[in-house]
Amino acid sequence: MNKNYAIDLSLMPSTFDLWHVYLIVTVIVLALILIFVLLAMIISMARRAKKSAEDKAILAAVPVEPEVKVVEKIVEVEKIVQAPAPEPVVLKEASSDAALQLLSILQKDARFIDFIKEDISSYSDADIGVAARVVHEGCNKAINEYFTLKTVRSEQEGSKVTLAKGFNASEVRLTGNIVGKAPFSGLLIHKGWKVTDVRLPKLTQGHNAKIVAAAEVEL
Amino acid sequence: MSGLFGHVNKGESSSESDENEKIQQDSDEQPTEGKKENSADDLSSLSAESISSESTDSEGGKYSVGIDLGTTHCVLSYVDLSKDEDELTQEVMAIPQLTSPGVVDDKNQLPSFLYLAHEAETTEGSTSLPWSEQPQYLVGEIARDLGSKTPIRLVSSAKSWLCHAGVDCKEPILPSEAPEDVDRISPFEATKAYLQHLKEAWGNKHPNAPLEEQDLIITVPASFDPAARELTVEAAKAIGLNQALLLEEPQSALYSWIDNSLGDWRNHVNVGDVILVIDVGGGTTDLSLIAVTDQEGNLELTRIAVGDHILLGGDNMDLALAYTIKAKMEQESGNRLEPWQVQALTHACRDAKEKIFNNQEMDNVPLVVPSRGSSLIGGTLRSELTREEVDNVLVAGFLPEVPVSERPVSKTRSGLRTKGLPYAQDAGITRHLAAFLAKQLSSVEDFEHVELPENATFLHPTAILFNGGVLKADILSDKLIKTLNSWLVSEQAPEARLLEGADLDLAVAKGAAYYGVVRQGKGVRIKGGTAAAYYVGVESAMPAVPGMAAEVEALCIAPFGMEEGTEEAVHDDEFGLVIGEPVRFRFFASTIRRDDKVGTRLDYWTDEELEELDEIEITLPEEGHNAGEVIPVHLSAAVTEVGTLELHAVSQQDSHRWKIEFDVRAGDD
Incomplete structure (x- = not known):
């Protein structure tokens, strides 16, 4: 037999033999395996995609808050950074309105400012004593009226x-x-003295506390 | 942050000079606000506590409110009725008021003064109150204070004017010394203003329980005549307090004493006791007698007599002292004191007098009249008040030890028609007391338990209750008791005892609030009724005598002791009234004719028996009738639940009623 294996592409098999069956079965099996693998890949990818979508959804549900939190944190951080430097101890500022009010009361009831502002060097002790009575009496009355004092x-x-x-x-x-x-x-x-109660009068809005004694003009 | 801002600014401003500071305050508002917030620091946090404790109740609540509408001070007291009977507590409301321009303070007493400020006197916002930006009138301490320097704009003693015969209380007549271009107001308007202030103050502290909805008792002097009572009620109604009831001040003081005793009062008084209530206030002295009787085993209190309206009180005492010292100082220095110095001296005397009263060892108190300028040491005058002067002027002058037969210098009728108030001419309170007790000698005749000796020349009280700030001074109250007891001893009667435990300053208001509780049936009630019998003058049927005024007979229209809520008509006496024409009657009252019935005619009486009040007037309106038509009417008198006397003319034809007005004073010219 002439065992000349020439490739002739125009030649068509005329018989359906066992080899052909083999080949067909192999092709089908391989194709099936391929389809299966591809399907498995698609499913697993789809699942992963779903999960990540869900994760994204969770992330999306909270997202506004975390974002703000972040901002807040930033502010806090800023504060903390700022604080140590310019905030040593905040000293309480005494209210000047109340102080002015007390001055005004003492002037009204006891002529306190008149007395303090007067040059007393030229007067005798007796004269000063007379005026001191006015001041003492008035101060005593005012203090008793507006404060309750107790010894410590x-x-x-x-x-x-x-x-x-x-x-x-x-x-x-x-x-x-x-x-x-x-x-x-x-x-x-x-x-010691301790104030247990303060009953200072209230002031109207239009009141100018700085005028502790108005000038007086008689008509 | 703004607070910090304020601090910074304030720190700056305080280091600046005065002028700069002022400019800054005027030009820059922000820092001032910052300061205001800051002022709620430290010290004020203490007062914040007291404010919160006073703060308002959340639910409405129901209160019994008593108002002592005094001649010199008003006080408001209240009881919370929603609490259980055992827990009823009496409280006196602190009344927010301006004490000087721009300053509002809470005080237990509201001085009964009203100041008609000139527009140039106050700056905007300096007279605002918690409830009003710009009150119509300045009332309270600020009025008294400003008025002490500007008396021509000060309205004082409006209450005494209400009971002043001869003036129309709704005419603008106060201040009586004011020059032409100062607006005047009527005593009625001033009374309204005080009540308005109290009402707003109440509303401010009890926003959920407006005063209009509370039980309200207003006290009046027992000696107030029907017209003055009517005016007081009308003033209350004019500001929406339609439910106000009246109570006599001495009765109120006794109610307060009963309330204070916490049920123990029954052990301090006995059947047959006659309690003399002596109320010496700032401007008036009021006397009342209350008998303790037995009603089916229970003690019963009946007010049996009231005294005349005596314009004499603590203010007269301070003035008397000031004038004594003034004379002394003028004699020493040779200079006349100016009016403002007398004013300051009066203040100084008031304080010095109290020191001498309260301190047995103190025999003299220095008096200082500071100068008005800023130089205190240079222009200050000095004097002193001695115990001897106090004894001479106050004790001997106001409470002279006189026999019970002495009488006060009688006031003349002409004095009633003058421009000012009819102040008592005799300062001797003991003489007024002697006259009162002698006049009321017969007032206990109807009470079987009260026994008087045959030869008694005055009514013998067995117990005394004091009221009014003046009698807080032991020297004065002791002297009063001593004098009274010396009268009693001279007639072999047992000495009267003092009912202790009264709160002399606030008792009237407290008693009034307690009376609201009593009215709900939770305590003993003082019976009283009208304190006088009332008469109208009718021409007698005598033939006219040429040249002589027709004789007048007094026709009794309301008997003594008419109870509240009763009415009596004079059916027998018929008058023909002309439609459209006012008809006037002379009107009389008697506090001693107890047995006259309605319709009794008197053709003769002494001045002491019957006191002439202002005329009363009826005008029949034309509605349904023709002008000039004559309608036969009879008079009818009723005592209302409120406590006022109401007179009506009742038509004989169809029982139609017309009210007879009291306040036609000064209209008889």
């Missing part, structure tokens, strides 16, 4: 007092030989 310590001045541990250091000031630990024992030098 009820003991007699000059008597021995003992301060237990945890005593109020703003009410009692220690002086002299301060050593050791509470309880402290010492002499009461000044009994």
Whole structure:
């Protein structure tokens, strides 16, 4: 037999033999495997896509807040950064209106400013004494009317007092030989004053507190 | 942040000079506001507590409110009726008021003064109150204060004018000393202004319980005549307080004493007691007698007599002292004191007097009259008030130890028609008291438990209740008791005892609020009725005598002790009234004729028996009738629940009623 294997592309098989069956089965199997793998890939990709979409949705549901939080945080950070430098201790500013009001009351009831502003060097003690009565009486009346005063310590001045541990250091000031630990024992030098009630009158909107005594013109 | 801003600015401004500071304040408003916020710091935080405790109640609540509408001070007291009977507590309301321009303070008393400020006197916003930007009148402490320097614009003692015969209380007549171009107001208007202020102050503290909806009692002097009572009620109605009831001040003081005793009062008074209430206030002295009787085993209180309206009080005492010292100072220095110095001296004397009263060891108190200029030491005058002067002027002058037969210097009728108030001519309170007790000798005849000796020349009180700030001074009250007891001893009667525990300044207002509780059936009620019998003058049927005025008979139209809510008509006496023409009657009152019935005719009476009040007037309107038609009417008198007397003319034809007006004073010219 002439075993000449020439490739002739125009030649068509005229029989359906076992080889052909093999080939066809292999092609079909391979195709099936290919389809399966592709399907599996698509499904798994679809699932992943869904998950990521869900994640995205969760992320999308919260998103406004976290964004603001972030901004807030930034502000806080700024503050913290700012704070240590210019905020040592904020000192309370005493209200000048109340102080002016008290001056005005003392002037009205006790002629306080007149007395203080007068040059007393040329007057005799007796004359000053007469005027001092006006001031003393008036001040006493005003203070009693607008403040309730109590002594901090009820003991007699000059008597021995003992301060237990945890005593109020703003009410009692220690002086002299301060050593050791509470309880402290010492002499009461000044009994102290404490305002327990303030009843200052209210002021109208149009009131100018700086005029503590108006000038007076008689017609 | 704004607060910080304010701090910075303030720090700057305080380091600047005065002028700059002023300019800054005028030009720059922001920092001032910052300051205002800051002022709520530290000190004010203390007062914030008291403010919050006073703050308003959330639910409406129901209160019984008593108003003491005094001649010199008004006080408002209240009881919360929504609480249980045992927990009823009496409170006196602090009344917000201007004390000087721009300053509002809460005070228990509202001085009964009204100031008619000139437009140049106040700046905008400096007279605003918590409830009003621009009140119509300045009332309270600011009025008294400004008025002390400008008396021509000060209205004072409006209440005494209400009871002043001979003036029309709705005519603008106050201040009576004011020059032409100062607007005047009527005593009625001033009374309205005080009530208005109290009403607004109440509304401010109790926004959910307006005063219009509370039980309201207003006290009047027992000696107020029907016209003055009517005017007081009318003033209350004019500002919407239609429910106001009247209560006599001495009764109110007794109610307060009963309330204070917490039920123990029954152990302090007995059946047969006659309680003398002596009320010496700032401007008036008011006397009342209240008998303790037995009604089916229960103690009962009946007000049996009231005194005359005596314009004499603590203010007279301060003035008397000031004039004594003035004379002394003028004698020493040779210079006359100016009016403002007398004013300051009066203030100084008031304080000095109290010091001497309260301190037994103090025999003299220095008096200082500071100069008006800013130099205090240079121009200040000095003197002193001694205990001896106080004894001479006050004790001997106002409470002289006189026998019970003494009488005050009688006031003349002509004095009533003058421009000013009819101040008592005799300052001796004890003489007024002696006259009152002697006059009321017969007032206890109807009370079986009260016994008087045959030969008694005056009514013997067995207990005394004091009221009014003046009698807080032991020296004065002791002297009063001592004098009274010396009279009693001289007639072999037991000494009268003092009912202790009265609050002399605030008792009247407190008693009035308590009376609101009593009216709900929760306590003993003082019976009283009208304090006088009332008469109209009718021409007698005698033949006319040429040259003589026709004789007048007094026809009783309301008997003594007419109870509230009752009415009596004079059916027998018929008058022909002409439609459209005003008809006037002379009007009389008697506090001692107790037995006259309605319709009783008196053809003779003494001046002491019957006191002539202002004329009353009836005008029949034309509605339904022809002008000139004569309608036969009879008179009818009713005591209203409010406590006022109402007179009506009732047509004999169809029972139509016309009200008879009281306040036609000064209209008889």
